[in-house]
Amino acid sequence: MEFKINFSGTGHRYTKEEIDTVVEAMQNADPLTQGKYRDAFEKKFCEYNENEYSFSLCNATAALELAAQMCLFKDGDEIVTPSHTFTSSVYPFVKKGAKVVWADIDFDTRVVTLETIKKCITSKTKAIVVVHLYGFIIPDIQKIADFAKESNILLIEDVAQAMGTSIEGKKAGTFGDFGIFSFHSHKNITTLGEGGMLTVKEKKYADIIPMLRHNGHCGFDYEREHYWQPAMGELDLPNLNGENLLPNNYCLGEVECALGGKLLDRIDEMNAQKRERAVKFIDALKEFDDLVFHKVADDRHNYHLLVAYVKNGKRDEIMKKLVYEKKIKCVVQYYPLNRYPLYQKLGFGEANCPNADEFFDNMISFPFQHWMSDEDFLYMLEATQEVMIELK
Numbered sequence: 001m002e003f004k005i006n007f008s009g010t011g012h013r014y015t016k017e018e019i020d021t022v023v024e025a026m027q028n029a030d031p032l033t034q035g036k037y038r039d040a041f042e043k044k045f046c047e048y049n050e051n052e053y054s055f056s057l058c059n060a061t062a063a064l065e066l067a068a069q070m071c072l073f074k075d076g077d078e079i080v081t082p083s084h085t086f087t088s089s090v091y092p093f094v095k096k097g098a099k100v101v102w103a104d105i106d107f108d109t110r111v112v113t114l115e116t117i118k119k120c121i122t123s124k125t126k127a128i129v130v131v132h133l134y135g136f137i138i139p140d141i142q143k144i145a146d147f148a149k150e151s152n153i154l155l156i157e158d159v160a161q162a163m164g165t166s167i168e169g170k171k172a173g174t175f176g177d178f179g180i181f182s183f184h185s186h187k188n189i190t191t192l193g194e195g196g197m198l199t200v201k202e203k204k205y206a207d208i209i210p211m212l213r214h215n216g217h218c219g220f221d222y223e224r225e226h227y228w229q230p231a232m233g234e235l236d237l238p239n240l241n242g243e244n245l246l247p248n249n250y251c252l253g254e255v256e257c258a259l260g261g262k263l264l265d266r267i268d269e270m271n272a273q274k275r276e277r278a279v280k281f282i283d284a285l286k287e288f289d290d291l292v293f294h295k296v297a298d299d300r301h302n303y304h305l306l307v308a309y310v311k312n313g314k315r316d317e318i319m320k321k322l323v324y325e326k327k328i329k330c331v332v333q334y335y336p337l338n339r340y341p342l343y344q345k346l347g348f349g350e351a352n353c354p355n356a357d358e359f360f361d362n363m364i365s366f367p368f369q370h371w372m373s374d375e376d377f378l379y380m381l382e383a384t385q386e387v388m389i390e391l392k
């Protein structure tokens with residue numbers, strides 16, 4: 001089916017300067033991975049996001065895998081995490097041995113709260129994975145971080161969708177032990193389709209991540225007479241709290257890192273432009289009570305996605321008109337993970353998350369790329385108004 005407005009998988013269009021940055025790195029990077037562009041990107045990211053340590057990775061899922069590995073799960077350990085999220089917020093932790101307890105979302109903000117998390121805490125809880133979903137920083141994030149610290153529980157913040165958001169000037173990804181960022185094709189900034197960042201607070205994690213992400217490579221801890229003796233480089237097992245960990249290869253290439261650094265110059269501007277448009281869309285539809293948006297007109301939201309809850313069971317009627325008559329490709333997101341065979345087969349099919357279920361079953365997500373033209377944006381707005389008038 002041909003759409004007038006597609007739900008594009010590309011969130012971002014590059015400027016000439018950004019393209020020039022890529023070409024420059026293609027011509028000059030030596031080697032093409034793990035060189036000066038990586039170091040510059042990580043340094044700039046730390047400055048931008050006010051993190052102590054940042055490590056570029058091939059995607060956010062790799063960052064979640066490393067965070068999960070550093071949780072050092074033992075038999076029976078549990079994580080608490082929302083069911084209403086993207087799958088890779090969760091399965092990396094299952095791979096490393098954690099059991100999943102699903103936390104519900106708050107109905108109005110569509111993210112977890114301290115209260116919904118507390119309901120899931122047991123003596124076995126080792127980690128909490130929170131997700132700043134749709135680009136909205138969790139209002140309770142400071143309280144959740146304080147609670148996790150008091151309770152000796154690790155906190156992982158999945159900031160894949162919410163880069164650049166903050167509460168009272170404190171950025172998403174600076175509250176927890178681990179911060180996870182994505183530069184996937186669909187995100188507000190993308191390093192050529194794939195890319196991620198892992199931020200950590202503590203030196204003990206920062207010390208082992210270079211080895212964990214790159215095959216256990218490390219330097220020799222003694223002076224050598226010749227650089228090729230006894231070998232070109234050393235391999236060892238990264239050690240955390242007395243435990244040896246097996247390494248991975250999750251590096252991000254130099255060209256992507258060069259671009260990532262450049263895109264940091266524009267992320268705030270792009271977030272602000274998306275937010276301004278989202279607020280315009282929401283305000284223009286406010287007379288239609290059946291569509292319930294989450295309006296936030298400041299830095300707490302970057303509107304990575306523009307979603308609404310549809311009241312009175314009208315979701316599918318509205319979707320059908322928008323999709324088949326107006327040719328606007330709206331979608332529905334995020335199927336509660338406990339309802340997928342993948343999690344059911346792993347034994348995590350049970351959840352007590354009525355808000356997540358109710359929201360998913362009645363939600364609609366509008367196509368909302370940063371590069372959408374004013375003409376297309378206006379078309380989508382007027383078409384939605386027309387549909388809502390018809391269905392009043």
Ligand SMILES: Cc1ncc(COP(=O)(O)O)c(C=O)c1O
Nearest residue numbers: 059060061086088089160182184
């Ligand atoms: C909330 C969330 N977490 C994690 C990820 C995984 O990101 P990546 O594709 O960079 O691995 C995504 C990507 O869509 C996401 O939306």
